[in-house]
Amino acid sequence: MRTENRTADRDDWITTPITADLLRGAIDVERTEHGVLPHRLPAWVRAQYADGQLAMAESQPSGVRLAFRTRATTVELDTLPTKRLYVGAPPRPDGRYELLVDGVLTGQGSVRGGNTLTIDMTTGSAELRTGPVGTVRFTGLPEGAGDGGKDVEIWLPHNETTELVALRTDAPVEPAPDRGRRVWLHHGSSISHGSDAAGPTTIWPALAASLGGVELINLGLGGSALLDPFTARTLRDTPADLISVKIGINVVNADVMRMRAFTPAVHGFLDTIREGHPDTPLLVVSPILCPIHEDTPGPSAPDLANMSEGQLRFVAMGDPAEKAAGKLTLRVIRDELARIVAQRAKEDPNLHHLDGLRLYGEADFAELPLPDQLHPDAATHRRIGERFAEQVFSAEGAFATRDA
Template identity: 75%
Template sequence: MSPETRWTTTPITAGLLRGALETERTEHGLLPHRLPAWARAQCDDGQLAMAESQPSGVRLAFRTRATAVELDTLPTKRQYVGAPPRPDGLYDLVVDGRPAGQGTVPAGHVLVIDMMAGTSERRPGRPGTLRFTDLPEGAKDIEIWLPHNETTELVALRTDAPVEPAGTPDRRVWVHHGSSISHGSDAAGPTGIWPAVAARAGGVELVNLGLGGSALLDPFVARVLRDTPADLISIKIGINLVNTDLMRLRAFGPAVHGFLDTVREGHPRTPLIVVSPVLCPMHEDTPGPSAPDFRGLEQGVLRFVPMGDPSEVAGGKLTLRVIREELARIVAQRGADDPHLHYLDGRELYGEGDVSELPLPDQLHPDAATHRLMGERFAAAAFGEGAFGEGGGAG
């Protein structure tokens, strides 16, 4: 990059973003949110606040002739006491629909989390700069996918040629809600999370409402789905209800019905897929809650263990097997009056045949290779001749 480069600074506004439902002006810049303020106000859970502010599926999108791009951001990184340092969050560059590079911003705030003590401490930091150079000549569409696992304030965008918004894409919009697995867990980068892999294969525009630890059938999330423009909707339900031990079977069925009723108020004929949990051996027949294995944490390895007892299922505690049976029953029951409602067994995305080759590293979350596999399998099941095929209709 020449020292004589003449930079054009473009104000970062909501018009340059895709995948965010709302933005907030902060002291430093623009903070994308995946839940609107009214929804955030209805729950003061710190886990949800952290998850929805991490911009999984959110990307800057613009058209330019620039061959060099600089983006100043202020990320918030996580550090777990006793665990190995987490890698910096990745930014994925996509040019004209093709991967074109990755980068990181090492600077930023740090949230130090002590899982054994149940406490956290925020250590303030400074913004840093992401650079992409030697881009192709000529006009092109650029996307910069933000780290799926780092809250990211957008401070400044500089290019060596003017920028204009990319415009509204001529693609169907897919809105997906799920847990940390849908959020991205241990994916290789923001375009490697399984919903992004599936969206790319299906040729659709992704709005990802995968919220780590927070897919809990919250009524305000159902209202967000109801009010968000969508041509396709999927809801992945199960693992968080088990690993938080949030409810019993008596409450689960009506909660699912109520969630779907609310979504249908805004999208009565939109193709909607209910996805049950992927295989998670430790919770197939053992209820939650899940807890960190602190013995492993002391050795620098983070794993989870189930704290429930299989005998408690008789009293109404939920396991993944129980949830799959109940979801299949509910979708079949509602399907008589709702031909656009579909069920997908999550074990078609990751099941018994995958465990030996692709085990869950921490007993709970899939690795990068499994994310790719799940995305490819969802695309094969949902698009083409599936419920999300071109004949599936619009919202």
């Protein structure tokens, strides 16, 4: 099987409108000039708080995929991506599209062209330049067994805003049926969003979901896991069988609150989720190891010294002595989250806690260090995803399948 970035000269192909019933993992779908744009936060949130970082993160379709059933052997998808360029840094690789047939990775490809968002990290400014629609093409797909064809998923780039323009196939397409799998709704930071994972199916939540046999809705939002009330209301209002929230790193590295605000904010966040999901298994995950913030408060800032060589690193800017005044570190947050969950679990038996160090700790850092001191690489995403599945979806885990 191969992938190409070109459009086939075929007049007899079928163009299927891209509608919400073909999409999984999206919270909202916006009609645009070119087609549709999947969102991971609803329109009322985007209107309520029009922050540039949040807008970029929630419009990047981490965990979002087209899901359909077909006998097609060739599939073309036209999209308008928005690619990021950082002033002074080498170009980033194009976002990756990954196609699965009956759950098996069968093809990968990228779309060239598209819009370009140029970001200056020294000033925080950003400039958007428009570009052309491109095409990713998957060929040589198996027809599938029997008359029903096969289940096909196209996972969209987790780190590249993607407008969906057209879907073309050489056989009819219908929405994939509901296979009865449980829906897992997850919220976290850029680490959950996908940071430096190799592709959309290998971000750690996608790996864990595959191993756990569940359908993923990923609200990992780069730089934006800040206990925002609108995120809690989105979690509250989204149907799900399982919910997890990974809290901590953004609260520290954005330096947004001290202990006096943090504890009530966590309680309020969980209270809001419980308004819509009173009995749903709810897992609170504390931060994985991040040595620069274990004992040093935020904020963190980019060290741009080696940016031109593609070696972006982050440093902690806080003073460890400020912990006495209530400033937060990752050790402090882990202890407080464990205490909060233990307190609430006395009346909420479906509330659970997972120490993030069980996913990635000191021994892991020695073997697989964080390349920029903040984000895991592709191998570490795999390790975190596998460990999460082992600990959470196992027979004794928080998300184990329970007998009715």
